[in-house]
Amino acid sequence: MEAALNWYQGSVLASAVGNSPTITAMLSALHALGFTFIMGGALFANLGKLGVLFPSRPVQEVAGPGSRLIALGLVLSLPTGLLLFGPRALNTAHNPTFQLKLLLIVTASAVQFGLQRRGTRAIGGLGLMLWIALALTACAFILLE
């Protein structure tokens, strides 16, 4: 693991990102846009499952588009996050807040997409809590970095 991180941090790609404030800023801008889509999708899909938003509509009519916006957010956030991670891979990988952030991404995605067909209130509540925890951890990562 340590060797892989070392290789990635020393790679041409990581150096290109690390040496260019413009590339870093553009990646970070797309990362933030992905974050916004994830938050918007998570609120919509899970408040729909909880019956808070549009209780008279079938759950999938709300949860389906919500999950698709989360997926779009992840498509934007994950590759840009990986590229932003490159120049500081060794330090960041050992940061407990970053490790928690990764764990929450995996868990929240598994609940959202793995249990998508189960439109129960419990799944909606769990999904919402996990995505909110991820947002708070992402903010804490900025705070403590």
Next chain:
Amino acid sequence: MTLLQICEWLESTRLAELVTQSTYGFPIVVAIHLLGLGLSVGTVIWFDLRLLGKVLTSTPVSEVYRRLAPVMVTGFVVMFGSGAVIFTGFATAAYNNPYFRVKLAMIVLAGVNAALFHVYTQRRLAGWDSWSQPPASARAAGTISIVSWVVVVLAGRMMSYTMF
């Protein structure tokens, strides 16, 4: 008093000092600003998609608005409040930053677009409230809103990397 002088005065206030001098002041307000962004823009996008006829097409536009408004308004209050606090600490740097100007212009565009929608398009809402595909003026309002808020998010992040 010029805009720049107002920015200089803002930076001399106690609030600005709290933002820039305290160890956790700035990152905490930035974190609140990001959460507000997720709540506000993350919710307004669903109303815009309904105006475009892409989601909840069998739900009246007025109901979509009524259901989303509490989250949307809370998000915008948090986002603009925290944004104003951050601005006091770095007002002159923001004033001179091109991305801040783009961001501000796009917020004004989004605001004018929303006002025009409420004043003109929504006035005839009863006639098309239940249409799965709202009229062209409503679809245009939805498109302008999505584009302007996406640019606000992108310019906002670019700004923070080019200001300090």
